[in-house]
Amino acid sequence: MILLVDVGNTNIVLGVYDNDKYMMSWRISTDSKKTSDEYGIQVRALFSQNNLDINDIEGIIISSVVPNIMYSFEHMVRKCFNMDPIVVGPGIKTGINIKYDNPKEVGADRIVNAVAAYEMYKRSTIVIDFGTATTFCAISKNGNYLGGNIVPGIRISSDALFERAAKLPRVELEKPDTLICKNTVTSMQAGIIYGYTGQVEYIVKKMKQEMKELGEDEPFVLATGGLANLIARETDLIDKVNSKLTLEGLKIIYYKNKE
Structure with a gap:
């Protein structure tokens, strides 16, 4: 399974796909004051409530239009999922x-x-x-x-x-x-x-x-x-x-x- 994250100015949308199959998605508030631990608690709770195992996530990609949230969010990803996310930006292959x-x-x-x-x-x-x-x-x-x-x-x-x-x-x-x-x-x-x-x-x-x-x-x-x-x-x-x-x-x- 992969975790897809779209960080917007108002909300953060998280989606889980199993190969090409859409599983589910969630929407949480964007808050630059939250720490990586606070985001981690939210994400773990969402996975737990939906009977998903964080350890089943094989890859993560993030797009963001809110730069000042990225340090906390990327740090959360590394702590919770023990991997580095792909971040959409310069140098990323897009095909366009x-x-x-x-x-x-x-x-x-x-x-x-x-x-x-x-x-x-x-x-x-x-x-x-x-x-x-x-x-x-x-x-x-x-x-x-x-x-x-x-x-x-x-x-x-x-x-x-x-x-x-x-x-x-x-x-x-x-x-x-x-x-x-x-x-x-x-x-x-x-x-x-x-x-x-x-x-x-x-x-x-x-x-x-x-x-x-x-x-x-x-x-x-x-x-x-x-x-x-x-x-x-x-x-x-x-x-x-x-x-x-x-x-x-x-x-x-x-x-x-x-x-």
């Missing part, structure tokens, strides 16, 4: 070409998603990752990472209204039935959900146009991340939601670098 001005600037999560999209679909693809930030990435049919853009995530946008407008409350991310709303809560919900959907649609349409100008076929639009389904239900421009895309990408990169 990164056409960024400075390839080192591309977040590990974006690279991992691009690898999964290319290896799984082998076509021109736009990947949207609805995380703390929402990222849009363009991957060519030949496996080139063409670039993309980054916008504030849905929760960041929602929280900004609550934090910066004195009389507006914090609201749940739920879709009201209408855009002409008759109370503050549903008015905010409508603006956030429908407004964010409009933003996604505009960006996707413009990216498709630019990719076609570069000679790409009609791009396949793939979404992932915790809030992907919320937006995908509101637009027909998202072709597929794959909640395990990042874990699949980590698995692919792990086997490319296993030796």
